[in-house]
Amino acid sequence: DMPTNAAGSYGDNVFMRMMMAKIYCVQLISTLGYDLLFQxxxxxxxxxxxxxxxNDKALDTNFDIYFQDDGNHNLYYAPYSANTGFYYVRANDRTRYLFSSLLMAGDLVRQTKSHQVPLVALLQEHASMFGLKIKIFSRDEDDFPGGHAYHRRRDFMKNMIQGNVQPQIFHMSWTHSKIDKVKFYQQMGEWFLQDTCRVKKPNEIFRHTNETVPVFSLCCAAEPNIVCHYRDKPSKVPCKESPPIDRGARSFW
Structure with missing residues (x-):
């Protein structure tokens, strides 16, 4: 069964069950023969x-699978440092075998307390033995930025917030916890969830209203809920009156 509560800590039983769920859903779609985007x-x-x-004209289609750079270049993610929170897979025999192999590596998920470490290891093995072609979008490129850009590329983040750079997506990876991710998205002006729906189950949301009302009308805001939390992190508006999250850090604006 899928856990209904959040993990208490990194690597606990709930966390590892969710890591396996992330493998199951991708492997099933891959087996059916579809290209897929996981995020x-x-x-x-x-x-x-x-x-x-x-877009075959804009993209080098000679690859089987495309990943963001995780930002973390420690040895356990070598050599690819592939981030497993956003990736695109082309349907072919090589990728089907990759995800079937990952499914069979459930013991490695338990041992490493991660599905990212086993997947990166399998990428290396399948590239060498079976010709799997892997594309990693650099952590310094502008189309697929992630948490590394948020925390380390100040000029890029200012240009993105001001609309001078228009990436495809933004992935709040490389960030300590979901609590921080929500705060960072709130001050970036990318948080559209009403507070009344946060961390709520459907029966709690509909407790005082008609269940025929669309959930988005109850939970989705027309305008972002901008809240300043930290002056030293990227924000839609200056947050100079807020404390820094990193001791002694200067204001983002």
């Missing part, structure tokens, strides 16, 4: 990335 929920679309991946 976590901490991704904002500025454009439709499927248009990008389906």
């Amino acid at each position: 976590d929920v901490d991704v904002v679309w500025y454009k439709n990335p499927l248009d990008y991946f389906h």
Whole structure:
């Protein structure tokens, strides 16, 4: 069964069950023979990335699978540092075998307390042995930025917020917790969820209203809920009166 509660900590039993669920859903679609885009929920679309991946003139289609750079270049993610929170897969025998192999590597998920480490290891093996072709979008490129850009590329983030750069998506990866991710998206002006619906189950949301009312009318705001939290992190508006999250850090604006 899928867990209904959040993980208490990284690597606990609930966390590992969710990591396996992320493997199951991709492997099933891959087996059916479809191209697929997998993403976590901490991704904002500025454009439709499927248009990008389906544009043979703009994209090198000589690859089987496309990943964001995780930003973390430690040895356990070598050599690809592929981020497993947003990736696109072309349907073919090589990718079907990759995800079937990942499904069979459930023991590695338990051992490493991650599905990213086993997948990166399998990428290396399948590239070498079976000719799997892997594309990693650099952490310094502008189309698919992630948490590394948010925390390390100040000039890029200012240009993105001001509309001078228009990426395909933004992925709030490389960030400590979902609590911080929500705060960062709130001050970036990318949070459209009403507070009354946060961390609520459907029966709790509909408790005091008619269940025939569309959930988006109850939970989705027409305008972003901009809240300043930290002056040293990217924000839609200056947050100079807020404290820094990193001691001694200067204001973003």
